[in-house]
Amino acid sequence: MKRVNAILSLGSNEGDRLTYLQNALMEIEEKTGTILSIASVYETASWGFNAPPFLNTCVSIETHLLPLDLLKQCVRIEENNGRIRNKSTHYQSRTLDVDILFYDNKIIKKEGLSIPHPNLHERQFVLDPLVEIAPSKVHPVFHKTAIDLQQECEDTGDCNPIESSLVFPSVFALKKYHHIVVEGTIGSGKTTLSEMLAHDLNAKLILERFADNPFLPKFYKNPERYSFPLEMSFLADRFQQFSEHLAQLDLFHEGFVADYHISKSLIFAKATLGNDEFQLYRNLFAMMTKDLKAPDLYIYLMQTPDQLLRNIKKRGRSYEKNIQELYLKNIHQGYMEYLKIHSDWNVIKVDCSDLDYVERSADYRQLLQRIANQL
Numbered sequence: 001m002k003r004v005n006a007i008l009s010l011g012s013n014e015g016d017r018l019t020y021l022q023n024a025l026m027e028i029e030e031k032t033g034t035i036l037s038i039a040s041v042y043e044t045a046s047w048g049f050n051a052p053p054f055l056n057t058c059v060s061i062e063t064h065l066l067p068l069d070l071l072k073q074c075v076r077i078e079e080n081n082g083r084i085r086n087k088s089t090h091y092q093s094r095t096l097d098v099d100i101l102f103y104d105n106k107i108i109k110k111e112g113l114s115i116p117h118p119n120l121h122e123r124q125f126v127l128d129p130l131v132e133i134a135p136s137k138v139h140p141v142f143h144k145t146a147i148d149l150q151q152e153c154e155d156t157g158d159c160n161p162i163e164s165s166l167v168f169p170s171v172f173a174l175k176k177y178h179h180i181v182v183e184g185t186i187g188s189g190k191t192t193l194s195e196m197l198a199h200d201l202n203a204k205l206i207l208e209r210f211a212d213n214p215f216l217p218k219f220y221k222n223p224e225r226y227s228f229p230l231e232m233s234f235l236a237d238r239f240q241q242f243s244e245h246l247a248q249l250d251l252f253h254e255g256f257v258a259d260y261h262i263s264k265s266l267i268f269a270k271a272t273l274g275n276d277e278f279q280l281y282r283n284l285f286a287m288m289t290k291d292l293k294a295p296d297l298y299i300y301l302m303q304t305p306d307q308l309l310r311n312i313k314k315r316g317r318s319y320e321k322n323i324q325e326l327y328l329k330n331i332h333q334g335y336m337e338y339l340k341i342h343s344d345w346n347v348i349k350v351d352c353s354d355l356d357y358v359e360r361s362a363d364y365r366q367l368l369q370r371i372a373n374q375l
Helices: 017-031 067-080 126-132 145-153 190-203 214-223 223-247 264-272 275-289 306-316 327-339 359-372
Strands: 004-012 032-039 043-044 054-063 097-103 107-110 113-115 160-161 178-184 205-206 256-258 297-303 347-351
Touching: 004 017, 004 126, 017 032, 017 067, 032 359, 043 126, 054 126, 067 097, 067 113, 097 113, 126 145, 126 160, 126 223, 178 190, 190 205, 190 256, 190 297, 214 223, 223 264, 223 275, 264 275, 264 327, 297 327, 306 327, 347 359
Parallel strands: 178 256, 178 297, 205 256, 297 347
Antiparallel strands: 004 054, 004 097, 032 054, 043 054, 043 160, 107 113
């Protein structure tokens, strides 16, 4: 069947509540479909009974499952996370609660299943995260938007967002890597992806300082004259920046993400220098980098030459306007040859030529999923 949108409500008030919610997301994506958006996590007093406070959130998914099949998977996910049900009709504490709020725009009333959820309009801890991810969602029974329902809700219980957040399962798969490098040919989008990953992983962001290099505009005008001083200045700056960040212990970030690896110096130098200059350069590179460790994860972004040129033109850097397709192909080939030598590195090559993860958040999630699939 075709894929439809559904919105789920998640809650937990027993044990490691945040971990149970994150575990639920992992299983939701594995068993039900693709997670489109995740709301903040809200803490609220137990509703309808006296118990420890809950953590609650909402997620929007795209699923191929029929409503009853989706319900079965939600119950299974609860059970997998320690939810124990009994025949009591009273509210009870639970490690995990997964409810279906909406299934497309359907109205469903069957034994054990009522969609939209019959109590969602009465509960602030449902409406606050719902409004965050789907403010214009129209309730098919009341014909009111989520914002309307939120404003009309008479629930006066405190519902406060917490500082900790949940992450997409594909992002969670990257959390164990503390030194991530994103590489690619000029215009591949490595800086943008690095910024996004650093934000989602709470990692320190390291960006190449190419804008401050006085030789770069000169090189693009006269490559033969300025290639060696350009490559030497890049090598010196990259080595200094890389060494400084690797030596620092940052207590406020979980690792770091960089939009380059110092090895790119060798790759670009091979594409721009003559044989004699490159041999000298390679010797200097080997001496400077012999003690540097390999990254935990090396992500190489691949795009077609046509797309690279469009990206370069779009960002409008004057000194890049004369870059030729052949030069981009040579750089790409240089990366492939270098990575073949370093087969012991943890390298993921991902084609993103059909994705616009700058403008479309869904494409960003698709790119993360492609990375996660290779992990």
